[in-house]
Amino acid sequence: MTNSKVGHRIEELTTPAFLLDLVKVKSNCQGMLETCKAMGVSLRAQTKTHKTVEGAVLQTGGSRKGIVTSTIDECEFYADHGFDDILYGYPLIAHHMPRISALTRRLEKFHVMVDSKLAVETLIASQPPTGKTWSVFLKVDCGNNRAGVWWEDEESIILAHQLGSYSSLITFRGLYVHCGNSYYAKTDVEVEKVRDENIERLLNFVDRVKERGVTCETIGIGSTPSCKKPSDNMKKLDELHPGNYVFLDVQQSTLGSCIVDEIACRVATRIIGHYPKRNQMLIDCGFTGLTKQGEGMLVTGYGIIRDNPNLKICNMTQEIGYIEPLKGKLDFEKYPVGSLLFIFPWHSCATAAMHSVYYVIEEDKVVAEWKPTRGW
Incomplete structure (x- = not known):
């Protein structure tokens, strides 16, 4: 007996339910492949937004080669x-x-990322599988202030040189930069400034590494905001590695990466109660179905309710959301108890992580179910 909902209409689903518009997902994936092809760079697609086989097949154009993940x-x-x-x-x-060694043994190409002297020493002290070397990218911080060696530091150049000096153990693949600081931008112009600054700093780092006699086979940057706004200087790179573009979300729309209509995911939720005295209604989607990311960023609360610009998600508990109007009185007859609303999330990666199955839809019917991997 199967619990599959394939063939069912959206109205038949238990809510909250994470919905994917198949046409939009395909369009988003194809668009990034075409962007990279036009610039003459490779796409190493980040899979962390969806963590599904089906999504990664679309990201790689069916090749199943060239991805980057966030978990083992x-x-x-x-x-x-x-x-x-x-x-x-x-x-x-x-x-x-132990798990890195097993993956290196079984795959033709498996790469790791390092951002410290300790990590490099760990590899040097470990014997790779027979016939293999450790394939390594050095992560460089060009302003994001998360992981990575700082682009200006001489110690970072020394570390890159060290990676290139142990050819019997290590194959130094190149440099990886995440333009995560693009998410702090307020305008399109600021996103472009962050993108260009990251590229300039990365290329400066590459030149300094070359002066030490070390070649960087691959240099690349990522983040959907920066990669959705390609520029001529990106042609100087070898690889892009964005991830959120597969689904997109409300945050991306505020950064100019997309318009709301291009967002490929939404959460279906049902109205479960009317409370006229406080001019509110309740829905069956709390923070375990949506997350509270985006708090304070939108006048509409934690996301955008499709086709209802006057509605605001004003609060959430674990399983319940509170909705009120931005202005005026709620017309409760317009929103019967049991009827559906659809929420475009602020951050699709976090929202997707709340759901064990994604209902892939065409028009108003479920055509497939994608089941993400979970864990670390």
Whole structure:
């Protein structure tokens, strides 16, 4: 007996339910592939937004090659489903090594990321599988202030040189920069400024590494806001690695990466109560179905309710959301108890992580179910 909802109408789903518009997902994935092709760079697609086989197949144009993940669980999941050329895009620590070794052994191309002298020493002290070397990217921080060696520091150049000096153990693949600071931009112009500054700093770092006699085979940047706004200087790179573009979200619309109509995901929720005395109604989607990300960023609350610009998600508990109008009185007859509303989330990555199945829809019917991997 199966619990599959394929073939069912949206109205038949238990809510809250995470919905994917298949036409928009395909369009978003194809658009990024075409952007990279036009610039002559490779796309190493980040899978962390969706963590599904189906999504990664679309991101890679069906090749199942050239992805970057955020967890070892994802690496193993994709390896199990025929993917290769996988980068574990997370700072390496010694605890990871048994699983890193197994993935290096089984895949033609498996890469790790380092951002410290300790991580490099961990690799040097570990024997790679027979016939293999550790394939390594150095993560460089060009302003995001998260992980990565700082682009200006001489110690960072020394570390890159060290990676290029152990050819019997390490194959130094190149440099990886995440333009995460683009998410702090307020306008299109600011996004472009962050993008260009990151590229300029990265290329400066590359030149300094070359002066030490070390070649960076691959240099790349990521983040959907920066990669959705391609520029001529991106042609100087080898690789882009955005991820959120697959689904997009309300945050991306505020950054100019998309318009709301291009957002491929939404959460279906039902109205569960009317409270005229306080001019509110309740829905069956709390923070475990949507997350509270975006608080304070939108006049409409934690997301945008499709086709209802006057409605605001003003609060959430674990399983319940509170909705009130931005102005005036609620017309409760317009919103019967049990009827559906649809929420475009502020951050699709976080919202998707709340759901164990994604209902893929065409028009108002479920045509597939995508089940993400979970864990670390």
